Amino acid sequence: MPRLHVHCKTLFTGLEDLVRHDQALTIEDGLFTYVGPRDGVPQPLPGEQVIDTGEYFVMPGLVDVHTHLVFGNAKSEEDIDLHVSPEFRALRGLFFTQHVLAAGYTSVVVPGDAGQCSIAVRNAINGGLFSGPRIAASSNVIANRQSLNDWFPSWVGTPDYFTGRLCATREEQVGEIRRQAKDGVDVIKIAMDGTHLRPNGEHIAAFTQDETHGMVEEIHRLGKKAAVHAYGREAVLYAAKAGVDVIFHGFFMDDACIEAMLESGSHLAPTFTMLANNVEFAEDYEPSTRCGYAAMQRRVIDVGCRNLRRAREAGVPFMTGSDSGFAITPYGEWHARELEILVDWLGFTPAQALRAATSVSARMMPATQPVGALEVGRRADFILVDGSPLANVSILQERERIRGVYLGGRRVDAQVPGYDPFKVSDFNTLKWSELHTRQRAIEMGKRPARQLV
Numbered sequence: 001m002p003r004l005h006v007h008c009k010t011l012f013t014g015l016e017d018l019v020r021h022d023q024a025l026t027i028e029d030g031l032f033t034y035v036g037p038r039d040g041v042p043q044p045l046p047g048e049q050v051i052d053t054g055e056y057f058v059m060p061g062l063v064d065v066h067t068h069l070v071f072g073n074a075k076s077e078e079d080i081d082l083h084v085s086p087e088f089r090a091l092r093g094l095f096f097t098q099h100v101l102a103a104g105y106t107s108v109v110v111p112g113d114a115g116q117c118s119i120a121v122r123n124a125i126n127g128g129l130f131s132g133p134r135i136a137a138s139s140n141v142i143a144n145r146q147s148l149n150d151w152f153p154s155w156v157g158t159p160d161y162f163t164g165r166l167c168a169t170r171e172e173q174v175g176e177i178r179r180q181a182k183d184g185v186d187v188i189k190i191a192m193d194g195t196h197l198r199p200n201g202e203h204i205a206a207f208t209q210d211e212t213h214g215m216v217e218e219i220h221r222l223g224k225k226a227a228v229h230a231y232g233r234e235a236v237l238y239a240a241k242a243g244v245d246v247i248f249h250g251f252f253m254d255d256a257c258i259e260a261m262l263e264s265g266s267h268l269a270p271t272f273t274m275l276a277n278n279v280e281f282a283e284d285y286e287p288s289t290r291c292g293y294a295a296m297q298r299r300v301i302d303v304g305c306r307n308l309r310r311a312r313e314a315g316v317p318f319m320t321g322s323d324s325g326f327a328i329t330p331y332g333e334w335h336a337r338e339l340e341i342l343v344d345w346l347g348f349t350p351a352q353a354l355r356a357a358t359s360v361s362a363r364m365m366p367a368t369q370p371v372g373a374l375e376v377g378r379r380a381d382f383i384l385v386d387g388s389p390l391a392n393v394s395i396l397q398e399r400e401r402i403r404g405v406y407l408g409g410r411r412v413d414a415q416v417p418g419y420d421p422f423k424v425s426d427f428n429t430l431k432w433s434e435l436h437t438r439q440r441a442i443e444m445g446k447r448p449a450r451q452l453v
C-alpha cells in the first residue's frame with residue numbers, strides 16, 4: 001500500500017487535552033509514520049494518496065472495553081445461554097460488529113462469552129475474511145457458586161455453552177485459565193461479586209483473596225489481561241490487591257479500594273451506561289415485571305457516583321465501556337453514552353472523557369494491536385466527526401456525525417442493514433407477562449364488574 005497523507009484542520013491525538021490545528025498524518029503499512037504540523041510533513045510523492053478532512057474533527061477510533069459481542073441484544077440470561085447455539089452466536093456477533101464500527105468504535109473488548117465465539121469472530125476479521133473492529137476476545141467468565149454468571153440453579157449446572165464456567169476449586173480455576181489461554185483468548189474475566197450478604201448489607205466476594213491472587217497471577221503469567229465484574233467493596237478490594245487490569249463497575253468501593261487500585265495500577269471502567277438506560281427506559285415496565293431492577297439500579301447510581309468521584313479525584317485511571325449486547329443496550333447505539341456520563345456525573349472534562357475512551361481504554365487491547373492514539377508507530381485507526389466532541393461530547397452518540405471510519409489507514413464503510421430482532425434474539429418461550437384472573441379481566445374492561453359478585 002503506498003503512503004497515505006491526511007491533512008487535518010483539527011486533530012485530537014488521544015494523548016493530550018488540547019486540540020492541534022493544521023496538522024498532517026502519514027500512514028504506511030497501516031501504521032502512523034508522521035503525526036505533526038502540516039509544514040513539517042514530507043511532501044507527497046507522485047502516486048501517493050492525499051485526503052483532506054476539511055472541517056471534520058479528526059480523532060482516534062473509539063474503544064469500548066465492555067461489549068458483549070455475542071449476546072445478541074439478549075432480553076434475559078436464558079436468551080444468552082439456552083436458546084442460541086454457539087455457532088449462531090458467532091455469526092450474529094460478526095454481523096453486529098458492523099453496527100459497532102459504524103458508531104465510530106474501531107476496537108472492542110469482549111468481557112466474557114461462551115466457548116470460542118468471540119475468538120472466532122476476531123480470527124475471521126484478523127484473517128482478512130471480513131472487515132470489522134479490532135477485538136480483544138475472551139471465553140467463559142470464571143464463576144463460583146453464587147457469583148454472577150452462575151445464574152442457573154445448581155441442578156442445571158454450567159454446561160460448556162453457558163457464559164459462565166463454574167470453577168469452585170483452585171485446580172478448576174487454574175485449569176480453566178490454561179484452557180482459555182490455549183484457545184487463544186486475549187482477556188479473562190472473573191465474576192468477583194457474590195450474592196451472599198453480611199448482616200450490614202455488604203456483598204461477600206465470590207472468591208477469597210488467595211483465590212483471586214492465584215487466578216490473576218496465572219492469567220498474567222500466561223500473558224493475558226485480567227478483568228473482573230465487581231460492584232461490592234470486598235470484591236473490588238481483592239481484585240485491586242491482586243493487580244487485575246480492569247475492574248468493571250466498582251460502585252461500592254471505599255478508600256482502601258482506591259488506595260489498592262492506585263498501588264496496583266488497576267483501571268476502573270464504571271460501565272454506567274447499562275444502569276442509565278435501565279433507569280431511563282425500563283422504569284415503565286417495572287410494575288409488570290415487579291423485579292425492582294430499575295429502582296435498584298437507581299440506588300446503585302447514587303452511591304456509585306459518590307464513590308467513583310472520589311476515585312477519579314484520587315487519580316484512578318478510567319476506561320469506557322457500555323455493556324452493549326443486551327436489549328437495553330443494543331449494538332452500535334449507546335457505546336458513546338458512557339463519555340457523556342463521565343462528564344455529567346463524574347466531573348470529567350470532555351477531553352478527559354475522550355482520552356479515557358481512546359488511549360486509556362486501548363490499554364486493554366492486545367500488545368500486538370497498539371491503538372487508541374494518533375501517534376507514530378500505532379495502528380492508523382481514526383474517525384472523522386462532524387462537530388467538536390470537546391464542545392459537546394454527546395454528539396459522538398449521533399451516528400450520522402461519524403463521517404469516516406479508518407482502520408489501519410483504510411476507509412471502511414460498515415454495512416448496517418436493518419434486522420428483525422425477534423429473528424436474531426428473544427427465542428424465549430414466554431407467552432404471558434401477567435396473571436389473567438377474572439379480576440384482571442374486569443380491570444382490562446373485558447368483563448363487566450358485576451360478574452365477580
Ligand SMILES: [Zn+2]
Pocket residue numbers: 066068111323
Ligand atoms: Zn457486562
